[in-house]
Amino acid sequence: DELDAQQQFDALIDADQRIEPRDWMPDAYRRTLIRQISQHAHSEIIGMQPEANWITRAPSLKRKAILMAKVQDEAGHGLYLYSAAQTLGITRDEMTEQLIAGRARYSSIFNYLTPTWADMGAIGWLVDGAAICNQVPLCRASYGPYGRAMVRICKEESFHQRQGFEILLELAQGTPAQKRMAQDAVNRWYWPSIMMFGPPDDDSPNSAQSMAWKIKRFSNDELRSRFVGMLVPQFEALGLECPDKDLRFDEESGRWITGPIDWDEFQAVLDGRGPMNSQRLRHRREAHESGAWVREAAAEYARKQQEKARF
Ligand code: FAQ
Numbered sequence: 001d002e003l004d005a006q007q008q009f010d011a012l013i014d015a016d017q018r019i020e021p022r023d024w025m026p027d028a029y030r031r032t033l034i035r036q037i038s039q040h041a042h043s044e045i046i047g048m049q050p051e052a053n054w055i056t057r058a059p060s061l062k063r064k065a066i067l068m069a070k071v072q073d074e075a076g077h078g079l080y081l082y083s084a085a086q087t088l089g090i091t092r093d094e095m096t097e098q099l100i101a102g103r104a105r106y107s108s109i110f111n112y113l114t115p116t117w118a119d120m121g122a123i124g125w126l127v128d129g130a131a132i133c134n135q136v137p138l139c140r141a142s143y144g145p146y147g148r149a150m151v152r153i154c155k156e157e158s159f160h161q162r163q164g165f166e167i168l169l170e171l172a173q174g175t176p177a178q179k180r181m182a183q184d185a186v187n188r189w190y191w192p193s194i195m196m197f198g199p200p201d202d203d204s205p206n207s208a209q210s211m212a213w214k215i216k217r218f219s220n221d222e223l224r225s226r227f228v229g230m231l232v233p234q235f236e237a238l239g240l241e242c243p244d245k246d247l248r249f250d251e252e253s254g255r256w257i258t259g260p261i262d263w264d265e266f267q268a269v270l271d272g273r274g275p276m277n278s279q280r281l282r283h284r285r286e287a288h289e290s291g292a293w294v295r296e297a298a299a300e301y302a303r304k305q306q307e308k309a310r311f
Helices: 001-015 025-045 047-054 061-086 092-100 119-137 143-174 175-196 208-213 220-238 261-270 277-290 292-310
Strands: 249-252 256-257
Touching: 025 047, 025 061, 025 092, 025 208, 047 061, 047 119, 047 261, 047 277, 061 092, 061 143, 092 119, 119 143, 119 175, 119 220, 143 175, 143 220, 175 220, 175 261, 220 256, 277 292
Parallel strands: none
Antiparallel strands: 249 256
């Protein structure tokens, strides 16, 4: 029977059909999805912090409203993704526990500082830009609930990217000091955003299997190359300089080749030694603890409603 089920699963994947929660799936497929989707959800939730840092200091009421909406969108993305992961048999409590205990991964990118307003522009342009490049192909991921969650998330990410680009454009066309601030933020976020795509292909243990299962559709390096290619004309439109002086288009492979990437820095951030790792986790833990009464009240309310419904 297991053999039959495996054949049916393989046939669905071959035919580019979707796997749904009630379908049989190999354990390793389930585990891989739980890993990727929960990491992705945690990234959205931790990813609220670098920008939330600027909500109270946004330079105008309009900017404040836009930034608040963006940070709320990220909370929403986290919730869809936790829900998608729950369809695979893990609970929200388990995932939260893994995150606040420091046992779960979330994107390296959210462990960097946001010292200036221009960082809000650089995050929107570069971080959301990288997120879109990586996530548009995930709309076709073989697991139904993940792919469907991605569709809406990508639409919102496009708006996020535009708002970041527009912040940078305004600064780049402002006073010399504002332009310097924009360039400085881009210099600090450029390389970390390049690293978001994950390790190089020959050092990416999960890629081959995830691509065979059609969870990932392109390799880390393919997506990274596509992303930097997209940035080139946008740097020009902004009138800012690309920090990668060695960036070039390779005719033969049809790919953009970046200068050397500091993979030691990437590894240090993954190991918890990035500039903001401990603060991000501490903040998440405190928020979880101070929200305990809300969870208790909600559970008690649900219990009372159920009791009422019984009579
Ligand atoms: N950071 O074998 P691979 C956003 C880990 S966007 C930390 O290549 P895989 C929007 C990887 O987990 C950010 N860890 O792994 C937003 C694995 O470790 P493990 C979130 C990383 O899974 C914008 C190991 O290295 N987006 O949140 C990173 O095939 C602004 C080996 O790597 C997603 O999660 C990294 N950058 O490929 C929100 C997208 N890269 O688990 C707020 C979905 C790799 O074996 C504000 N995820 N690792 O211990 C993916 O597409 C994939 O999981 C990759 C990694 C491409 C990230």
